[in-house]
Amino acid sequence: MTRITVLGSTNMDLVAYVTTAPRSGETVTGHEFRTIPGGKGANQAVAAARAGAEVAMIGAVGTDDFGRRLRATLEGSGVDIDLLRTTEGPTGTAHIVVDRDGANSIVVIPGANGSVTSLSHADRAVIAEARSLLLQLELPMSAxxxxxxxxRRNGVRTILTPAPAQPLPSQLLAATDLLVPNEHEAATLTGISGDPQRAAEALLAQVPEVVITLGARGCLYASRAQSEPVAVLAPPVTAVDTTGAGDTFVGALAVALAEGRPMIDALTWASSAAALSVQRAGAATSMPYRGEIDA
Ligand code: ADP
Ligand code: NA
Known part of the structure; x- marks a missing residue:
């Protein structure tokens, strides 16, 4: 089996479902509350494991019940959590308000994620042995x-999801093989909005390959090795919950690429995985297994 390491966040999503989100100073009564395992790191780890890779997760949870539940969720999907630390204090949380249109506003409290400021010898070894390293921006930048x-030093392919969107240090860009922003993140990184083709071309000045995900419109792939960006369409499906679509996409894409599949094949397969996940509620719990994606 192909080996993938994820260095990233684990959060418990605390989701309040309301008709209209409260404005500053206002109180509203919602109709439902759910706690859903999440964090971009944990989501990508679950997606890649279910897509058929041997996945190791580096990160941290706290000493609370959320931490125990996140560990169980990762283990339940077959993710190796030997290098997932438990640090004194709370697990990371995302406080999410979802309104009747499905629009959301989110506050993230990093909690234990903030304690991952550097890597251990064992962390470095498990990264060096992997085919791919999956990174996002929900852990301290130093880590x-x-x-x-x-x-980079070990020739491991680095796939970076630049979320939450922020200016990227040149040292990080120099070590990134494949950058996978959604269209909002691509706009933040380039200052170009509403023109993913031009944004993708601008990003090629910084990294050798880019995939901009475009929600229901699929994705756009650009590479320094080819003249024109290529669009890959998303299968037309009825979306129920798009939370974690991007993470499902990246996890599956990483697995297909690590298995040596050509980029367009890998993107098509990842699009199938993401399309399956948006048809079911939840993030990690909605991620498909390899057999379902193949079908
Ligand atoms: P993020 O979740 O990071 O915001 P996107 O919304 O761009 O990312 O979604 C990532 C990928 O998930 C898309 O490129 C597409 O393949 C798939 N996807 C997202 N929304 C839908 C949808 N409504 N129908 C089909 N596929 C979707
Ligand atoms: Na998403």
Whole structure:
């Protein structure tokens, strides 16, 4: 089996479902509350494991019940959590308000994620042995940079999801093989909005390959090795919950690429995985298994 390491966040999503989100100073009564395992790191780890890779997760949970539940969720999907630390204090949480249109506003409290400021010898070893390293920006930048550096020195493909969107240090870009922003993140990184083709071309000045995900419109792939960006359409489906669509997409894409599949095949397969996940509620719990994606 192909080996993938994820260096990233684990959060418990605390989701309040309301008709209209409260404005500052206002109180509203909602109709439902759910706690859903999440964090972009944990989501990508579950997606990649279910898609058929041997996945190791580096990160941290707290000493509370959320931490125990996140560990169980990761283990339940077959993710190796030997390097997932438990640090004194709360697990990371995302406080999410979802309104009747499905629009959401989110506050993230990093909690234990904030304790991952550097890597251990064992962390570096498990990155060096992997085919791919999956990074996002929900851990302290010092750890993200260290992970990217270890991957670069060992010829491990680094796939970076630049979320939450922010200016990227040049050292991180230099170590990134494939950048996978959604269209909002691509706009933040380039200052170009509403023109993913031009945004993709601009990003190629910084990284060798880019995939911009475009929700129901699919994705756009650009590479320094080819003249024109290529669009891959998403299968037409009825979306129920798009939370974690991007993470499902990246996890499956990483697995297909690590298995040596050509980029367009890999993107098509990842699009199938993401389309399956948006047809079911939840993030990690909605991610499909390899057999379902193949079908
Ligand atoms: P994110 O979840 O990071 O915001 P996107 O919304 O761009 O990312 O979605 C990532 C991928 O998930 C898309 O490129 C597409 O393949 C798939 N996807 C998202 N929404 C839908 C949808 N409504 N129908 C089909 N596929 C979707
Ligand atoms: Na999403």
């Amino acid at each position: 993200v940079l260290e992970g990217a550096e270890v991957a």
